[in-house]
Amino acid sequence: MNAPFPSQSPQDAAKLPLTVLIAAPRGFCxxxxxxxxxxxxxxxxxxxxxxxxxxxxxxxxxxxxxxxxxxxxxxxxxxxxxxxxxxxxxxxxxxxxxxxxxxxxxxxxxxxxPLVSKVHRQAERQIEKDRHIIFIGHEGHPEVIGTMGQVEPGQMTLVETVKDVAALPFAQDVPLAYLSQTTLSVDDTAEIIAALEARYPEIAGPKAEDICYATSNRQAAVKRIAPASDLVLVIGAPNSSNSLRLVEVAERCGTQAKLIQRGDEIDPAWLDGVGTIGVTAGASAPERLVREVIERLGEWRAVEERTLVSAEEKMVFKLPRELADSE
Structure with a gap:
């Protein structure tokens, strides 16, 4: 639902208008x-x-x-x-x-x-079936290190690109399975899976994709706001995989995008010639930072907010039993 347009103060009346398209869902998963x-x-x-x-x-x-x-x-x-x-x-x-x-x-x-833990269990099951695992992910990311550490060294091979798939040394008769990091680009991962299945038609995959619901939903939300925006601001950390993917998604839509951590990182020069800005947040960024960014934009322009909802999220995960009864 669109946010109501606030009544303008005399100070706001002197500012150029700026439409801010807010992606939903966004932020915490x-x-x-x-x-x-x-x-x-x-x-x-x-x-x-x-x-x-x-x-x-x-x-x-x-x-x-x-x-x-x-x-x-x-x-x-x-x-x-x-x-x-x-x-x-x-x-x-x-x-x-x-x-x-x-x-x-x-x-x-x-x-x-729990969605990462699900991938860990899938890895164990594939090894039990004597399959070598091709893992799609970004080298050095903590999730990749954690998942590859669920099996013995040499039982899993990391690929990051379609080019990596072409360089795999396995013959077609080697039993293989693939899994993926949960925070990847939906589109990039689909291309890599297609390349794996083309090269290894018998390769086994998960029953449902490993990319988590929150990653998929946030990327879909950016695809909705980016085409109507002159600039997309993604609130997230530079070491946040899902936030970096949101920047890439916006850029693939033909829109300039910038990753920021806080409102004070916005350069007012970015607003030159800009009438509409899209705003979203990675899955680790709290809503408070979204409000901070919009308030910062309001220091220079008369902001009208519009929230574009592409999905509703109601997922809740249980706490460990050791803490479930704590107040």
Whole structure:
């Protein structure tokens, strides 16, 4: 539903108009909501500090907010004291991480997104069927490291592009399966899967695509606002895969797009000759930052907001049972 156009003050009357098309859905997904709540409830139950291995989600604002409440972010478990409580990030971790936590008798909570955990289980099942896994993802991303760490070294091969598929060394009679990172470009991944299936007609795939509902929905929402926008602002972190994909989606629609983390990163020069701006947020970016960006635009232009809804999201994930009863 379109937001009502506010009555103009004399100051606004002197400003050039700017239509802001707000994508819906945008921002937090169920997996991110769950991960943040796990850290907050752990702090309530155990008290500060609660250690978090890697950023709980890829958003500086969220991380700093949790740090202010007593979360301590570490890269590896050896930074966690013997009596510490630790949370694993939403991106998932290799099997070696909980194994090490158990060896050290650490209290740990797993905030891995359930949709990422689903991919982990699929990987295990394919290995049980003696298939080598081709994993579609971005090298070095925490989710990729976590998923590849569910199986023994050498049982999974990473591909990032169609060109990588052409370079695969496997013969057609080798039993293969493919899986993918949950935050990829829907269009790019479809091209890579098509290339895999063309080269290896017997390759096994998941029953449903691995790209998560939130990633798909946010990309579809950008496809709706981008063609009508002169510029699209994507609120998200530079290390956020799903946010970077939103920029790419907008650019594929022929629209200029910029990734920003906060409203103060907007250059007023970007508004020169611009009558309509699209705004969206990656799955790790809170709604508060969307409002901050729109308020920042309102400092220079008379903003009229319109929200374009392309899907409704009602997904909710359960908390770990250790925290489900905490207040």
């Amino acid at each position: 169920a997996g991110v909501d769950r991960a943040i709540e796990i850290v907050e409830r752990a702090l309530q139950r155990y008290g500060a500090p609660v250690y978090v291995r890697h950023e709980i989600v890829h958003n500086k604002y969220v991380v700093e907010n949790l740090r202010a409440k007593g979360a301590v972010f570490v890269e590896e478990l050896d930074e966690v004291p013997a009596d510490g409580h630790v949370v694993f990030s939403a991106h998932g971790v290799p099997k070696s991480v909980p194994a090490e936590a158990e060896r050290r008798e650490l209290t740990y909570l797993d905030a891995t997104c």
